[in-house]
Amino acid sequence: MEDAQANETGMRMGENTIFIGRKPTMNYVLAAVTQFNSGASEVALKARGNSISKAVDVKEILINRFMPDVKERSIRTSSEELVNEDGTKSKVSAIHIVLGK
């Protein structure tokens, strides 16, 4: 699926979703600005584990510094199950922030 491939900023995207990972915070802020400026009316930020804090940073920086007309539509948290390399399972928290304008 082409829209799930990594783009030139290194983020995987699908249906205007930005997956927050280990890259610098500003990469993700730029990705969100780019999506809104390309005509998206809604952009979602998804993160798991320690990246949850970075997803909140992305939202705050985007709205406070770059796009004050963007509003939060929803914030949901969830618990996801991961299978470790040794076959055991771990639970990890996740966040899903939907922004719109």
Added chain:
Amino acid sequence: MEDAQANETGMRMGENTIFIGRKPTMNYVLAAVTQFNSGASEVALKARGNSISKAVDVKEILINRFMPDVKERSIRTSSEELVNEDGTKSKVSAIHIVLGK
């Protein structure tokens, strides 16, 4: 104000607010269970910076493993200004999760 003092589990509390910091996640889960079991109908989790992820973990573990009757009432994020030791200012993201039953 007595309700803002550290309690025996080491968390500062005021008006049923638990400030999530550097202690192990389960300390905060236990603090929330204790507050609900002491009759609170609402408990708030507050965290800043990298502790935001831990606040989400506390919410998910509390609801999924210990108190399934507790529901999320609201999640808000914000940006707070800190003054560094050298007098410069930094912005830090914060999260405020309100749980109720």
